[in-house]
Amino acid sequence: MSASQYLFAGTAFVMAVLIVALLGRLIAGPTTPDRLVALDLVNTLVSGIMLLSGAVYDAVVMVDVAIVYMALSFVSTLYFARYLEGGV
Amino acid sequence: MFVFVMSFFVYLLLSWSGSMSVQEVTIAFFLSVAVVLVASSSSRPGFWSLTKLDPRRWWLFLRYVFGPFAVGLAQANWDVAKRVITGEINPGIVKFDPGLKTDMGRMMLANSITLTPGTLTVDIDDNGVFYIHAINLTSSTPTEQDICGSFGQWTRRIAG
């Protein structure tokens, strides 16, 4: 691995730590929208990790997975929002 | 037509790995037709029109994204960073009417507003009036310039 690949791996690791730090808001959040905002942020960070691991493992497939993950998490956010409005 | 062209080219870009074969293009064509058939079941007026593919609009769009939008994005994050650290906020929801007719234009302006300094789109009603949550409100009836700077003019030029 080259130097930048180690950097990508380190960044992905710190992002994983950030996700753990988020779980407090995800569990405690006083209302449901609070939890959903935290979940949205978790999704963004996970897709960031997936993008980075595409470079770490030299596998473009990981980036494809990240794109699909972003699209699916967007759809799930929309459905959660629809559920909150009471329309499911 | 816009949906067809976009899905066709995105498929080709994603499947390209060095060379392009006839099979690939054929698959892309049929998949795009399938996407258009699915999307057209909830189509709106203007679904088949070519105006969204006008190269002049695309050129304007690129100039917008790499010009004022990029500057706004950087300012927004600097602003939020300061507010996270100092914790000084003065929030409220205001309304404003940008006078956009098309869904594309509304979507673009809403995303731009969300990603730029101190504002977040909360709701758009049927007449295209935006309801915006501002994190630091200076007056209860702000002008367009206060909320989104030059973005309103740009989106009106790009997507009417």
Add this chain to the structure above:
Amino acid sequence: MILGLFVGLLLLVSLFFNCLGVVSLYRFPDVYTRMHGATKCSTFGTLFSVFGLLLYSFVRFMAEGERRFLVLFIHVVIGGVVLLISNPAGAHALARAAHRSGILPEPAVVDALEEADKSKKEVAA
């Protein structure tokens, strides 16, 4: 080595803004202000990761001429565009749902949407 320096700088900016997004979740008082921090900072931060990846794959492609780096470049560009469209749109949907489910912005100077809803109900009644 020089490449590592620039990539590291971009990744550092990315991490800074992602951290800020997480901190804002704990620091701001209500859901709308939290949304400001979470959406903007995480989009901007992840966008900088994307820039780092773009720089890395572009330089590797130019130096070694291997096609897989160009493929990586194209895919990361598409990923960045998807991120830039889907993230604010999702936040907008959540904000709207929060307001419709009856959660009002807690410290708020003015709430035009609430007033509009009220006047609509009065007209209906």
